[in-house]
Amino acid sequence: MSSLLLSINERVGSVTAGADIRGDQSEPTCNICGSTQWKEKPGRPTFKCAGCGATERARLMRLVMDATGFPKPGMRVLHFAPERAIYRSLRGVLGDGYECADFNPELFPKVDNIRKIDLVNDLEKLESNSYDAITHIHVMEHIPCNITAVLCGA
Numbered sequence: 001m002s003s004l005l006l007s008i009n010e011r012v013g014s015v016t017a018g019a020d021i022r023g024d025q026s027e028p029t030c031n032i033c034g035s036t037q038w039k040e041k042p043g044r045p046t047f048k049c050a051g052c053g054a055t056e057r058a059r060l061m062r063l064v065m066d067a068t069g070f071p072k073p074g075m076r077v078l079h080f081a082p083e084r085a086i087y088r089s090l091r092g093v094l095g096d097g098y099e100c101a102d103f104n105p106e107l108f109p110k111v112d113n114i115r116k117i118d119l120v121n122d123l124e125k126l127e128s129n130s131y132d133a134i135t136h137i138h139v140m141e142h143i144p145c146n147i148t149a150v151l152c153g154a
């Protein structure tokens with residue numbers, strides 16, 4: 001596990017800087033779609049990929065997925081606030097084993113079968129052991145709740 005974290009940590013700087021994770025530092029390349037075109041934010045020249053729309057955090061999530069071998073076909077995964085680029089990756093691998101949810105599902109018109117789940121009030125409605133993994137990024141900071149209770153079921 002420590003070598004995996006080291007490997008990921010070594011690559012985080014490259015991904016957040018937009019550099020090619022395959023080692024070519026000459027032209028930043030998206031690790032999801034291979035695009036070399038970027039949409040900038042002040043101080044963040046590779047904030048969003050112009051090809052697939054992946055932000056830095058989505059590219060980082062994909063890097064972690066690739067490094068850990070997640071997901072594997074046959075897994076059941078629930079994805080909150082599905083980022084477009086990650087949604088495509090997970091749906092492609094998982095098929096019917098992939099479900100999406102959000103507090104405001106209408107914000108995701110291009111996501112098939114997304115359902116409404118309120119992380120504060122609806123978690124008890126989920127059947128125990130119904131997913132192999134639940135994934136989200138950039139979600140918990142928006143929820144006024146006891147994060148420990150939500151994440152650990154405390």
Ligand SMILES: [Zn+2]
Nearest residue numbers: 030033049052
């Ligand atoms: Zn891309």
